[in-house]
Amino acid sequence: xxxxxxxxxxxxxxxxxxxxxxxxxxxxxxxxxxxxxxxxxxxxxxxxxxxxxxxxxxxxxxxxxxxxxxxxxxxxxxxxxxxxxxxxxxxxxxxxxxxxxxxxxxxxxxxxxxxxxxxxxxxxxxxxxxxxxxxxxxxxxxxxxxxxxxxxxxxxxxxxxxxxxxxxxxxxxxxxxxxxxxxxxxxxxxxxxxxxxxxxxxxxxxxxxxxxxxxxxxxxxxxxxxxxxxxxxxxxxxxxxxxxxxxxxxxxxx
Amino acid sequence: xxxxxxxxxxxxxxxxxxxxxxxxxxxxxxxxxxxxxxxxxxxxxxxxxxxxxxxxxxxxxxxxxxxxxxxxxxxxxxxxxxxxxxxxxxxxxxxxxxxxxxxxxxxxxxxxxxxxxxxxxxxxxxxxxxxxxxxxxxxxxxxxxxxxxxxxxxxxxxxxxxxxxxxxxxxxxxxxxxxxxxxxxxxxxxxxxxxxxxxxxxxxxxxxxxxxxxxxxxxxxxxxxxxxxxxxxxxxxxxxxxxxxxxxxxxxxxxxxxxxxxxxxxxxxxxxxxxxxxxxxxxxxxxxxxxxxxxxxxxxxxxxxxx
Numbered sequence: 001x002x003x004x005x006x007x008x009x010x011x012x013x014x015x016x017x018x019x020x021x022x023x024x025x026x027x028x029x030x031x032x033x034x035x036x037x038x039x040x041x042x043x044x045x046x047x048x049x050x051x052x053x054x055x056x057x058x059x060x061x062x063x064x065x066x067x068x069x070x071x072x073x074x075x076x077x078x079x080x081x082x083x084x085x086x087x088x089x090x091x092x093x094x095x096x097x098x099x100x101x102x103x104x105x106x107x108x109x110x111x112x113x114x115x116x117x118x119x120x121x122x123x124x125x126x127x128x129x130x131x132x133x134x135x136x137x138x139x140x141x142x143x144x145x146x147x148x149x150x151x152x153x154x155x156x157x158x159x160x161x162x163x164x165x166x167x168x169x170x171x172x173x174x175x176x177x178x179x180x181x182x183x184x185x186x187x188x189x190x191x192x193x194x195x196x197x198x199x200x201x202x203x204x205x206x207x208x209x210x211x212x213x214x215x216x217x218x219x220x221x222x223x224x225x226x227x228x229x230x231x232x233x234x235x236x237x238x239x240x241x242x243x244x245x246x247x248x249x250x251x252x253x254x
Numbered sequence: 255x256x257x258x259x260x261x262x263x264x265x266x267x268x269x270x271x272x273x274x275x276x277x278x279x280x281x282x283x284x285x286x287x288x289x290x291x292x293x294x295x296x297x298x299x300x301x302x303x304x305x306x307x308x309x310x311x312x313x314x315x316x317x318x319x320x321x322x323x324x325x326x327x328x329x330x331x332x333x334x335x336x337x338x339x340x341x342x343x344x345x346x347x348x349x350x351x352x353x354x355x356x357x358x359x360x361x362x363x364x365x366x367x368x369x370x371x372x373x374x375x376x377x378x379x380x381x382x383x384x385x386x387x388x389x390x391x392x393x394x395x396x397x398x399x400x401x402x403x404x405x406x407x408x409x410x411x412x413x414x415x416x417x418x419x420x421x422x423x424x425x426x427x428x429x430x431x432x433x434x435x436x437x438x439x440x441x442x443x444x445x446x447x448x449x450x451x452x453x454x455x456x457x458x459x460x461x462x463x464x465x466x467x468x469x470x471x472x473x474x475x476x477x478x479x480x481x482x483x484x485x486x487x488x489x490x491x492x493x494x495x496x497x498x499x500x501x502x503x504x505x506x507x508x509x510x511x512x513x514x515x516x517x518x519x520x521x522x523x524x525x526x527x528x529x530x531x532x533x534x535x536x537x538x539x540x541x542x543x544x545x546x547x548x549x550x551x552x553x554x555x556x557x558x559x560x561x
Binding site: 254 | 267302326330331333337343344358360
């Protein structure tokens with residue numbers, strides 16, 4: 001009972017936080033993705049033609065939606081939890097009789113909520129440019145939720161270890177963005193030379209984008225069962241690691 | 255049952271600094287207890303451990319009989335903390351800060367709203383409920399932290415230098431609030447550098463220095479150990495030389511100001527009588543230091559372990 005109320009308190013606080021600053025959280029992805037669709041979809045896409053039997057515009061939609069989900073789930077949790085540490089109001093949570101999983105999932109669900117909301121905004125914008133013939137609703141929704149969960153958890157761990165605002169921007173700028181672009185948003189890995197195809201298989205975002213693409217338009221470069229198994233394993237690992245860090249008080253207690 | 259029982263509590267930081275060297279402390283239920291000590295003595299570390307903000311190295315802490323390690327949730331439910339530094343979300347409204355804290359303690363929303371309103375009214379902050387907290391004055395921010403600490407009706411309230419940096423008027427109004435809270439049955443542990451505050455509010459006291467408790471007693475018993483008073487006499491004209499009167503020690507502290515040390519068992523009448531005979535006119539008299547301050551300085555200068 002206590003934990004349920006505490007959990008709801010953290011989640012609603014997080015949702016209020018990113019809703020209050022909607023010009024920073026919801027408007028930029030709408031503008032950025034509109035530009036992607038106009039430049040890559042319309043201007044360049046018309047010359048590219050089709051990939052795997054679908055138009056280039058339709059081909060890039062799943063990747064662009066998922067890239068927004070990844071970056072916003074991650075950045076919501078990393079910035080919010082780091083601010084909580086920085087302003088020291090994490091002490092409000094530490095003095096209260098909260099279980100560690102309530103703190104973890106409270107923040108993670110806040111990140112999932114933002115990731116999903118931004119994903120919906122991007123999806124609506126993409127519908128202005130092309131149709132999305134959803135082939136497998138279940139798979140699409142599952143990948144959508146699992147991806148936001150995975151990156152919200154990763155953002156939480158980044159925030160735990162961060163000591164400065166620089167530390168919370170390094171991973172998104174130097175790891176997530178390159179991996180997203182190299183994860184096959186704008187191309188099929190089958191177009192790459194063989195050596196780069198093999199290297200690309202080490203990129204976890206490639207699996208997520210392909211699984212989501214399979215769900216939406218029925219096209220994929222990889223076996224989606226691997227994508228689900230890998231995502232599930234990563235979520236479990238990051239969750240256990242987060243709970244261990246909270247239990248030990250690493251990064252949050254003296 | 256004690257509100258707080260600490261046994262052999264030790265804390266050594268990673269850099270090897272041993273801040274608490276095995277302290278033992280009991281605070282009775284309903285007490286208004288002062289935990290004093292110079293900067294770096296270990297007060298804030300002890301409070302940090304009691305309120306789960308700092309991990310202990312060893313030892314045990316029980317809050318109303320609940321072990322902080324084994325019955326963590328029950329123990330935490332009993333505590334309300336007002337920390338030294340402002341530690342709420344500066345972008346949140348006053349009401350939401352208190353309301354969220356109630357939520358963290360598992361208080362249902364409807365009940366939390368009632369409790370929040372009551373606490374904010376008690377702290378005279380109800381008219382500021384929708385103000386973003388960073389726009390509040392320093393005194394108001396401190397009162398927000400007290401309201402937040404009270405929202406779940408804690409049985410033990412820990413106030414870590416609650417009046418630091420606030421003006422005299424606010425400080426006095428906060429003293430009244432603290433007295434009221436204690437009279438309503440809440441046990442209070444107060445740390446402060448204003449010894450007058452501790453002397454006028456607290457019934458029992460512990461002094462910590464260099465990680466050990468060097469004094470633990472009732473406030474009145476401790477003050478009874480002061481065996482001399484230091485006073486300042488303001489005179490009507492400058493003195494050419496320091497007067498000599500048997501049983502009293504004098505020192506000039508200004509051209510028209512004289513310090514006098516009076517043994518506790520000695521009357522002031524002979525002092526004034528002899529000063530009059532020496533044609534020294536005293537315009538006013540005041541205490542140089544308060545009694546607790548004098549004792550505190552003596553104890554901290556020469557620490558002795560008795561815990």
